[in-house]
Amino acid sequence: MLFADLFFLYLFLPVCTVLYFISKNAGYRNAVLLLFSLLFYAWGDLKSLPLLLAAAALNFFLARRIAGKNPAAAKAALVCGIILDIGLLVVFKYAAFLTENFNALTGLSLSAPRIALPLGVSFYTFRLISYLLDVRWEKTPAERSFSRFLLFVSLFPCTVAGPVVRYADVSEELRIRQITVEDLYAGVSRIAVGLGKKVILADLLSGITAEIFGGDVASLSVLGCWYGAAVYALQMYFDFSGYSDMAIGIARIFGFRFPENFNYPFVCKTIAEFWQRWHITLGAFFRDYLLYVPIFGSPRKYLGLFLVWFSTGLWHGASWNFVIWGLYFGLFILLENLIGKKRIKKIPLPVRHLYTKLVITVGFGIFYFTEPARLGAFLAGLFGGNGNPFFGGETLLHSLSGNLFLLAAAILFSLPVVPWIKKKLEETPAGLVLSGLLTTVSNAALLVVSTVLMITAESHPFLYANF
Amino acid sequence: MTKEAVYVALNQLFSDIFDEEITLFPETTAKDIEGWDSLEHINVIHSVERRFGMKFKMGEISTMKCVGEMVDLILARATKE
Numbered sequence: 001m002l003f004a005d006l007f008f009l010y011l012f013l014p015v016c017t018v019l020y021f022i023s024k025n026a027g028y029r030n031a032v033l034l035l036f037s038l039l040f041y042a043w044g045d046l047k048s049l050p051l052l053l054a055a056a057a058l059n060f061f062l063a064r065r066i067a068g069k070n071p072a073a074a075k076a077a078l079v080c081g082i083i084l085d086i087g088l089l090v091v092f093k094y095a096a097f098l099t100e101n102f103n104a105l106t107g108l109s110l111s112a113p114r115i116a117l118p119l120g121v122s123f124y125t126f127r128l129i130s131y132l133l134d135v136r137w138e139k140t141p142a143e144r145s146f147s148r149f150l151l152f153v154s155l156f157p158c159t160v161a162g163p164v165v166r167y168a169d170v171s172e173e174l175r176i177r178q179i180t181v182e183d184l185y186a187g188v189s190r191i192a193v194g195l196g197k198k199v200i201l202a203d204l205l206s207g208i209t210a211e212i213f214g215g216d217v218a219s220l221s222v223l224g225c226w227y228g229a230a231v232y233a234l235q236m237y238f239d240f241s242g243y244s245d246m247a248i249g250i251a252r253i254f255g256f257r258f259p260e261n262f263n264y265p266f267v268c269k270t271i272a273e274f275w276q277r278w279h280i281t282l283g284a285f286f287r288d289y290l291l292y293v294p295i296f297g298s299p300r301k302y303l304g305l306f307l308v309w310f311s312t313g314l315w316h317g318a319s320w321n322f323v324i325w326g327l328y329f330g331l332f333i334l335l336e337n338l339i340g341k342k343r344i345k346k347i348p349l350p351v352r353h354l355y356t357k358l359v360i361t362v363g364f365g366i367f368y369f370t371e372p373a374r375l376g377a378f379l380a381g382l383f384g385g386n387g388n389p390f391f392g393g394e395t396l397l398h399s400l401s402g403n404l405f406l407l408a409a410a411i412l413f414s415l416p417v418v419p420w421i422k423k424k425l426e427e428t429p430a431g432l433v434l435s436g437l438l439t440t441v442s443n444a445a446l447l448v449v450s451t452v453l454m455i456t457a458e459s460h461p462f463l464y465a466n467f
Numbered sequence: 468m469t470k471e472a473v474y475v476a477l478n479q480l481f482s483d484i485f486d487e488e489i490t491l492f493p494e495t496t497a498k499d500i501e502g503w504d505s506l507e508h509i510n511v512i513h514s515v516e517r518r519f520g521m522k523f524k525m526g527e528i529s530t531m532k533c534v535g536e537m538v539d540l541i542l543a544r545a546t547k548e
Binding site: 133136137138139287288293294297298299300301304341 | 505508510530
């Protein structure tokens, strides 16, 4: 069960909300949320539920030791906890990948274990690691109640695919939550926007990506390669930012303020800025918990940078193209750092926009192709290496003309056009009323159209639930 | 070492790193100085550690909010004048 699902939206969420609000006491309310969170998880991946519970219990116990008075025990507990959480990821996410690479290196033929990826493991292990380190660094006290901690770990709006919500973000709200009518309105609006991004834009764009990249990549024209990757970048944006909007909106209904995960990434003028606007909570995780790792006694700039981008890539999947993808972005961030912000600012704005958009487009192409041969064909194709013409003739023209409105809408909504219009409108009192009215009507329309699409179309899972 | 002396030394150090005249205050944060991003923070930390003959812990580097916090840590640990 995912957010863009009729059963979730029209049964699970309403029943949970009603039971939540008829429970007067904060303890009962937490109990309702915990019950529905565990139900949500079990629905998605019942056999991985014990793993989630065990990870929560062990981290809860270790964090208490980390916060304890014995310094040696605290240090040992921290080391154990981090090994445990990273170990979970290695075993359940990377075991097959590691075995295959080990076999390739040594010529052995060990059988690769076939372990299904436990739901949300990439996200909840990171949230647990951040909790242990925050307790160690005294940014937050260790949680005393296991049920509250389990609620933090399993909280259904963020367990499956983020945002990477930290314990410190919600520690107060796990105890006391004030929910106003405004919270409910903002929450439902955010859900409608996120659902629209996912069901209308991302799912329709995925049709174009499949059409362009689904066949023989080596036969694509130069422009076809660029077009496919650019459409995929937009698809990923609407898919994942739509999911994040829904997560933030659902959490808001229950009085949790989740951190933002996206901030119009395509307006960026440098690649470093792109990553401050795309999957913000993941970037912040790597910045706070990995970049300053003291290698050889001190944090090292270029080694830290390499570690962060190698890990960012690998985190997205057990495949080399993701590692290449991460290092590719790391390389541009390194270049920008070497050039320096002041010198970059002197470059004309259109050039900076063109540079970032081209780098991002190629990046998403690398992200798309998990098979090395197809990735190679794509990269060659971008620069005419496959001997194909620059312009692809019929297929490309057909795709462009058939999806003109969809592509225009996707570009429009990927840029902060709506907030700009709202801001302009809200400068006058009459405009303020009009803006509120238009927002409500458009959100209602989004909900209706998305629902109709969900009833009629086949279901498309959120892409980030696979990482 | 006095707090004032630490600020004088840090002003010099920051001016060298960011290639412009910088005057730091306790409430100065990375947002106030162009170019002081998470990556450049490593250079800042490295230079401060060398200048004052001390070490920051990883948690301190990650959670340091403003120059005032950095100065307090320096005063507590500096081994070089």
